[in-house]
Amino acid sequence: MRILFLGDVMxxxxxxxxxxxxxxxxxxLRADFVVVNGENASGGxxxxxxxxxxxxxxxxxxxxxxxxxxxxxxMLGFIDxxxxxxxxxxxxxxxxxxxxxxxxxxxxxxxxxxxxxxxxFMKRPFDDPxxxxxxxxxxxxxxxxxxxxxxxxxxxxxxxxxAAGHFCDGRASLVxxxxxxxxxxxxxxxxxxxxxxxxxxMCGDYDSIIGMEKAEPLxxxxxxxxxxxFTPANEEATLCGVFVETxxxxxxxxSILPIRQGPRLQPSPGTGA
Numbered sequence: 141m142r143i144l145f146l147g148d149v150m151x152x153x154x155x156x157x158x159x160x161x162x163x164x165x166x167x168x169l170r171a172d173f174v175v176v177n178g179e180n181a182s183g184g185x186x187x188x189x190x191x192x193x194x195x196x197x198x199x200x201x202x203x204x205x206x207x208x209x210x211x212x213x214x215m216l217g218f219i220d221x222x223x224x225x226x227x228x229x230x231x232x233x234x235x236x237x238x239x240x241x242x243x244x245x246x247x248x249x250x251x252x253x254x255x256x257x258x259x260x261f262m263k264r265p266f267d268d269p270x271x272x273x274x275x276x277x278x279x280x281x282x283x284x285x286x287x288x289x290x291x292x293x294x295x296x297x298x299x300x301x302x303a304a305g306h307f308c309d310g311r312a313s314l315v316x317x318x319x320x321x322x323x324x325x326x327x328x329x330x331x332x333x334x335x336x337x338x339x340x341x342m343c344g345d346y347d348s349i350i351g352m353e354k355a356e357p358l359x360x361x362x363x364x365x366x367x368x369x370f371t372p373a374n375e376e377a378t379l380c381g382v383f384v385e386t387x388x389x390x391x392x393x394x395s396i397l398p399i400r401q402g403p404r405l406q407p408s409p410g411t412g413a
Contacts, residue, residue, distance in 0.1 A: 141249055141288045141388060144171040145316050146381035146399070147323070148206070149181040150344025150351035151372025155194060157343055157379055157402070162199040165401065165411065169383055172245040174199060175253055175290060177318045177340070178225075179206035184351060184372040186211030187225075189218035196224060202243060204255045206294040206319060207262060210235070228257040228294060229276065230267035240276045242286060249287040249388060251313075252280045256304070258295020258319075269293070270307055277311040282391020288313040289391060295319055298338045305336040313386045313393055316340050321350040323380045323400060333392030341380030346404035348373035378402025 144166060149158055158176065166174055178195050182188045186208045192215075195203055202224050209227045210216050219225050219237035229239030240254035254276050256269035273291060282289045289312040293304045301317040308315050310332030316339075317324070323341025330336050342351050349357040352370045360366055381399040386392060400408045 141245065141251065141386045142170055142172045143251070143288060143290060143314065143384045143386065144169055144174045144381065144399070145290065145292070145314065145340060145384070146174070146176045146343055146379060147340030148177045148179060148318055148321055148342040148344070149195065150321065150342045150377070151180065151184050151374065153345040153372065153374045153377040154343040154351075155181055155191060157377035158195055158200070159198045161379060161401065165379065166199050168411065171383070172247070172249070173201050173243065173251055175202045175204060175292070176200040177206065177292060178203040179208045180342070180351065182212050184370060187215055188212045189214045192218065192222065192225060202226060202253050204253070204292040204294075204318070206255070207257055207264060226253055226255050228255050228266070229272040230256050230269050239272070242280065250285070252276070252286045252289040253292070254289070255292040255294060258293065258297060258300045258304075260295065260297035260300045262296055269304065273304070273308060277308060282311065282313055283389055287388045287391060288386045291315045293317050298324070301338045305330060305334065309334045310392070313391050314382070314384045316382055323398065323405070327382060327396045327398045329393050329396060333390065335382070335384045335393035335396040337382045337396070337398065340382055341400070343379045343381070344377050345373035345375045346378050346402070347375055376403050378404050380405070
């Protein structure tokens with residue numbers, strides 16, 4: 141299976157890039173399944189129902205969320221009516237929606253998509269992500285119940301993301317980190333066959349401070365005081381993510397390619413500027 145994952149969509153610039161460039165990128169890569177993290181797509185904080193529909197209509201097969209999952213209040217009601225949206229597994233038990241789901245590509249092959257939130261340096265006390273992932277992976281072994289399994293590990297600390305990768309090694313097709321909005325250079329296939337990347341980066345304007353206009357974050361660093369709200373940067377966005385090919389028989393990865401397509405970062409080989 142050929143799987144494309146794109147990192148945190150950031151504001152209007154990120155939505156515009158997905159709308160304009162996801163379909164041709166998907167065709168170029170001949171991707172069978174596309175997952176997009178959309179948790180910052182609406183004003184940089186959360187995802188509205190309308191913007192979720194925009195990302196799905198642009199070609200995403202599944203949207204993942206994160207710690208800002210329900211910052212936009214209409215998602216509380218919308219997520220139960222839209223099975224293609226996944227919120228973190230280890231959110232509060234009373235939270236609407238689901239943290240894992242099995243999807244099918246156009247050939248009928250099954251792919252598990254799950255998301256978990258890290259605990260290190262995160263502002264909210266989330267449940268243990270490792271036990272949550274363990275239960276889901278035990279119930280959906282790649283090469284058995286599903287042909288592929290993708291884990292979006294939404295976390296701050298690279299050490300916790302790496303731990304999640306090794307914890308899932310041999311039991312998932314891909315473990316990819318999100319949340320920090322900075323793409324890492326450690327794409328690899330782990331010892332037991334799981335593709336891994338510490339952070340996919342964001343789909344947003346990189347002439348910014350992790351997707352926000354620079355003035356207010358700089359002011360807060362320099363003075364320790366807030367004056368204005370953070371505002372997403374809105375010039376041309378760079379798409380960032382990862383593309384993985386898997387073996388249907390085992391569910392394990394056979395190749396991994398970081399995706400960077402846009403004006404600010406060094407483009408990834410073969411995907412264009």
